[in-house]
Amino acid sequence: MGTEGADFRVIAGRYRLEARLGRGGMGVVWRATDQLLGRQVAVKEIAQDSSLSTEEARQQRDRTLREARAVAQLSHPHIIVVHDVVDDDERPYIVMELIDGGSLADRISAHGPVGAHDAARIGVALLSALSAAHTAGVLHRDIKPANVLMESGTDRVVLTDFGIAQVAGATTLTETGAFVGSPEYTAPERMSGARTGPESDLWSLGALLCTALSGESPFRRDSLGGILHAVVFAEFRPPEQAAPLLPVVQGLLERDPERRLDAAQAERMLRAFLDTGHTPPASQSSQPPQHGYTPTQRDLPRQQPPATPPRAGQSTRGMLVAALLVAAMAGAGVSAAALLMNGDGDGDGDGRPTSSAPRTPTSTSSTATNASSTATHTSSPATSTSSTAPNTSTAPAPALTTAPSGYRIAHDPAGFSLAVPEGFTRAPQGERVFYVSAGDTFRIGVKVTDPEPGGPLAVMRRAAAKGPDTNPGYRDGRVTETTQGGRPAALWEFTWNGFSTAEGARHTYDLCWEEDGRMYDVWVSAPVGKVREAREYFDVAVDTFVRT
Known part of the structure; x- marks a missing residue:
């Protein structure tokens, strides 16, 4: 940190x-x-x-x-x-x-993947921590690299941020319709609302180990629908770097929670690797109930239609909607919707200087992205690709109006709503509306205008051509054709010098699309050292954006 x-x-x-x-x-x-x-x-x-x-x-x-x-x-x-x-x-x-050191996510971002020995050591520490928590009746529910601290000098591993923990017998936010988590690290049974137990934390740990070994979550995709498909349906292909610990990784990422590797056996297997350099196979016997956690009635599996793999060509957005409908029938519809939302962004403008926003170099007109998941993206802003896979859905998805954890729904008088991080404040600047963090570190921008000739792609390309004039130090700009809610869209991503030499360079994600005779632009900008958090804000903003 x-x-x-x-x-x-x-x-x-x-x-x-x-x-x-x-x-x-x-x-x-x-x-x-x-x-x-x-x-x-x-x-x-x-x-x-x-x-x-x-x-x-x-x-x-x-x-x-x-x-x-x-x-x-x-x-x-x-x-x-x-x-x-x-x-x-x-x-x-x-x-x-106070832990003197950064998170596992910081370490991966700065130095790349960890070796198998370090991953096993981290896994043993976290399994020991989870065993203690589960025995006390506490589920963490948000295991991910950003919530694992690495103490400098000792390499002590510390599990933190129990912000959405569940305590047995206590009323939880799940029951108030605000079930949350990080989609790339969320177990499939939690995605569907069918069950929550210690096994779900262990799935998340399996995903974390893959991320630590390879540098990227195995379930990272270019849209929330893609993440859902990867977690719930798609064949799991472990990264090559996971080979030394493969029996543990595969055992923890077993989709059936009843067959998933339990904490005690996973810890024994990792300790065996640390001692011998080889990971023994998992026992084929059925796993006993884990630790002392006693599930409440809400935790027990609910009767629901069996999940059906998507048909060939079915869109990820359509699949997301289908999964939400299944979750609704299971009695957890709003919860699943909240779980699957994530995103962030800032980028400014329309290609023209705006006198009311002297601190904001201009970006383009409409910017909204159907983009990526809550990211563990390790590339630098200068080299990262704007991998937003086209959304092939022909109809817009139903609006998801429940804010994820740490966010609120902002109902803006300019005629739209979206989820913004708690603590961000509204700052209108002419025809643009900003939601900004303290100190303007993160800036989420929205602009609604009349359509322009050539549509979103032409608009973004014209803005990118003017990038050196409107954004000092403009570089590494790229415009990608994509879709938003089944409609043509364009994503513009670039780096520029930022607002001051003290702050340094900033990176911007900007998505533009047309809808019902209007052009919408949603963007996020942040210092280059915070692009991962910015991308999360951008994704949440885009995926929760609704015209009102």
Whole structure:
């Protein structure tokens, strides 16, 4: 984690916020000093939105407290320690141990995949942590590289961010229609709403091991529908780098949770690899019930029509809709919709300077993307490809109007709605509307105009041609023809010098399409060091965009 700013507030009369370490789904994480005990801690400041209703604000607070309680009851060397939960000016804060080091996702991004020995060591640590959590009746439900910290100097592995954890016997956000997670790391049974148990965390760990070994999630695709298909239907092809640990990876990624490798056996197999350099095969005997987690009635499998593999040529968007319908019949429709949404973006403009937005170099007119999943994309912005596979659906998908975890639905008076991260504020600039993070680090832009000659592709190409004039230091620009909701669209991606030399270069994702006689443009821009988070915001913005 790198510092991004300073605050120097003292909250609860005790904790001095000194440097921003990063932003998670629920808010900002600060490096702080506990002035009473004289020690460094991490403080998670929960983002609040004045537009939330009283009930929504209560739910957000309840979620904060649930995370703290879920983790505070756990004592394990590979689980983050929660020291305190405090209120300051009616805002909750979680005080945790400070881990000096970045996440596994940061390590993969900076240095590439890890070797089999390191992956096995990480797997053993996480399996041990999950065993302790499951025995205490706690499901993590968001296992992914970004939620695994690597302590500098010791390489201690620490599981963090229990923000959507489920505690046995407690009312959860699932039951209020806000079931969430990271699609690339979400077990197929959770996708369908059929079941949630310790096995689902183990599937996520299997996907994490593949990512650590190969540098990219095995279920990464260019659209949310593609991710759904990869997780639920498609044949799993393990990356070549997973060969040394293949029995464990395949056992954890077994689609049938009853046949999935359990934590104890997976840990034994990984320890055997660390000792001998060879991974023994998994036992063929059926797996016993795992640990001490007692499923509630809501956790038990529901009767539902069996899933049917998609027909040849069936669109990923159509498949997403079909899966949501299955989930609805299973009694979890809204939950599944929330799970499958993710995205982000910022890019500015229409190819013409705008006097009302002096801080915003111009981008193009309509930018919205049907693009990728919540990404573990490891390429640099200069070399990454804008891999947005065309959507072959001939009709727009039903609007998904439930915000993912850490987001809210913004109903904009300009005639549209979309999901934006909690804490982002609306900043209209002429004919463009922006939703921006604190300090303008991330900028989500939307523009609605009349159609222009040649359609979205021509519009984007004209904007790209003017890129050097409208975006200082414009480089690595590319325009890709794609679709949005079955309609022709174009994606423009580029890097430019940014707003200041202090901040450095920024990267922009920009999608444009026409719909019902109007042209829509949705984009996201962010510093080049934060393109993965920006791509997530962009994907969520595009996949939740609805004209109103």
